[in-house]
Amino acid sequence: MPSLFFFIREAAIGLRRSGLMTVLSLCTLAVSMLVLGFFLLFTVNVNNLADFFVSRLEIRVFFRDDITRRDKRDFHTVVQGFDTVREVEFVDKAVAWETLKQQYSGTQLTRYIDKNPLPDTMIIRVTDQTKIQAMVSKLETYTTVVDDIVYGGYITERIQLLSKWLRISGWGFNALLLLATLMIIVNTIRLTIMARHNEVEIMQLVGATRWFIRWPFVIEGFVLGVVGSTVSVVMLKFSYDAVAKYIQQQFPFMPLIFNSPILWWIYAGLFIIGTVLGVMGAYISISRTLE
């Protein structure tokens, strides 16, 4: 086995001699990775948004007026019995009325409504939003205690469906994109190798083994992958930060992913994917040429 250094030098010579083709492959790789990265960031943000809305969903149970403390306690025990309950909050009707009055202090609510119209309320937050519906239908059977239950049922269903759909299609799309990227990279690198088809043939004619011929090309692919994905990750990071900052300023309540470790995972992932694609692209292309 000749030294790795030999193959690295051969790869460097190859990259330099193919000049324009090298630049072309590099650009293709960087642009493909940029597109992939953009959609990855888009997907995680959409998923995050969906999660955000879904996590806001809560069940509000309005108690009947004629029940005792004890009824409430019993009901509380029932609720605690569901393993998807994250948090239970009691809102006393008097407190709720005070809060409401304060919120609308300008309108002098009391002038139109003399008696507190609000019921005692229990707010249930759950760990798994998909179980809301099932839970509600169970709770509704406690008619002696429960007057009404509000949980944004239709909305919940819609958002959950949308979120699920976005999640699946987002990742599906990214997988397709990854495949397309690989194909683009393979074909671009194949073009550069085709230009050197004669060279490869002559190498075979003077007794070079396949691996001897392959190594420099694979190293070239590695270098293309590292450089191309670094360029795309750097561009992606700066443009994402700029765009996210702008959106944050315009819509402060938009739950964007910002300064989160998931971003670093994505950047690192893109770098690794780009490098692997470069190596794989070169390997597949050179192997096809060697057939």
Next chain:
Amino acid sequence: MIAIQSLSKLYDNDCYGLNDVSLAIDQGEFVFLVGPSGSGKTTLFNVLHGRERPSSGRAQVLAYELTRLLADQLPVLRRDVGMIFQDYKLLPKRTVYENIAFVLQVLHYKRRRIHQLVHQVLDLVGLTNKAHDYPRALSGGEQQRICIARAIVHQPRILLADEPTGNLDPDTAWDIMQLLGKINQRKTTIIVATHDWRIVNKMRRRVVRLMNGSVVSDTIMGHYA
């Protein structure tokens, strides 16, 4: 060394490149392969060099049975069988030095040894001063000599030379033949395909004549007339 029995090569276009050729060549022989254009000389070389698979018959070269050659064995065969190509096949983007050195790099020679051997062989073909030129900057005859240098630098046991003097003036052609004769004295088996009857007649070596893909004569100390 080389044992060929009833070897045929049928190309995809139903044209016989070789038709029932039988031939035996010993270690250290010097053989001229003659015949008109299209008689199958290059085809025979391509089979012996593993570029074309025979359609039928057997061909044993050194330890390799060519009809059953595995892909892994091909590079190893080619290290023992050097070939001077009719169309040179030099790497255009490498210098003369790099073209020759590549064969040795393939064989994992050390840099110092490569340097030494390449300069020796360049000296032998008289092109030391062209070491750092690219092939396209050389004349046809010079490229031919580089091709010879590349084919012999690793001292293969068999050397196939396809028209090695095709582009050379008579004097240089004769020099090249002398050179091949010298290499032959190192026990390298040499087969030369040529149209050059003057050289064949002057050298007085074994002559195998092909015609339409078949051997029509095989004479020791032969003539080409």
